[in-house]
Amino acid sequence: GESVGLHLPTLSVQEGDNSIINCAYSNSASDYFIWYKQESGKGPQFIIDIRSNMDKRQGQRVTVLLNKTVKHLSLQIAATQPGDSAVYFCAEKLDNTGKLIFGQGTTLQVKP
Amino acid sequence: DTGVSQNPRHKITKRGQNVTFRCDPISEHNRLYWYRQTLGQGPEFLTYFQNEAQLEKSRLLSDRFSAERPKGSFSTLEIQRTEQGDSAMYLCASSLSGNEQFFGPGTRLTVL
Numbered sequence: 001g002e003s004v005g006l007h008l009p010t011l012s013v014q015e016g017d018n019s020i021i022n023c024a025y026s027n028s029a030s031d032y033f034i035w036y037k038q039e040s041g042k043g044p045q046f047i048i049d050i051r052s053n054m055d056k057r058q059g060q061r062v063t064v065l066l067n068k069t070v071k072h073l074s075l076q077i078a079a080t081q082p083g084d085s086a087v088y089f090c091a092e093k094l095d096n097t098g099k100l101i102f103g104q105g106t107t108l109q110v111k112p
Numbered sequence: 113d114t115g116v117s118q119n120p121r122h123k124i125t126k127r128g129q130n131v132t133f134r135c136d137p138i139s140e141h142n143r144l145y146w147y148r149q150t151l152g153q154g155p156e157f158l159t160y161f162q163n164e165a166q167l168e169k170s171r172l173l174s175d176r177f178s179a180e181r182p183k184g185s186f187s188t189l190e191i192q193r194t195e196q197g198d199s200a201m202y203l204c205a206s207s208l209s210g211n212e213q214f215f216g217p218g219t220r221l222t223v224l
Contacts, residue, residue, distance in 0.1 A: 046214065098211075099145070099157045
């Protein structure tokens with residue numbers, strides 16, 4: 001079946017540095033992508049989304065880049081803070097039902 | 113707090129028992145989703161409702177699982193004759209049509 005995967009299971013960065021979390025998706029028909037942050041014991045928290053007709057979208061301290069040519073999605077976090085430590089999931093939506101397909105997640109560790 | 117609530121937050125049961133979980137979505141959201149998440153993995157889609165209608169069910173949703181959303185507001189997920197393999201976090205999410213999904217805190221099920 002189709003799946004969305006992340007390149008690295010764990011990413012360790014120094015506080016204040018920028019973080020880049022990558023994701024590869026397999027279905028070229030996917031039209032919507034979301035990044036979620038999940039802290040221990042909590043449900044996924046929406047960070048930012050992007051539609052397939054865009055290649056970049058910016059939020060507060062976060063930027064999502066979409067490269068449809070190579071089916072690649074990335075999340076950039078500027079000036080990473082200890083509170084950013086969590087597991088990050090990318091997800092794709094395959095059709096207009098809204099069903100999300102999640103990848104396995106990248107654990108971001110922020111060193112003080 | 114996203115506005116989606118789930119009860120109970122934790123449930124420990126013995127194999128063979130039935131369990132029921134409840135999800136209260138954000139009030140104006142017409143779509144409600146159930147996902148299951150095991151340790152170290154991303155959430156996996158189980159089923160979703162648009163208003164009262166259950167529109168899609170995953171192959172993961174065996175005959176022992178049933179979900180309802182009788183009045184188009186809250187939803188329940190019942191698992192009959194629980195098995196140890198049912199141990200997981202059960203997540204509920206809601207959305208306004210096909211837009212971003214807001215997740216609840218989840219119900220952690222442990223089957224002994």
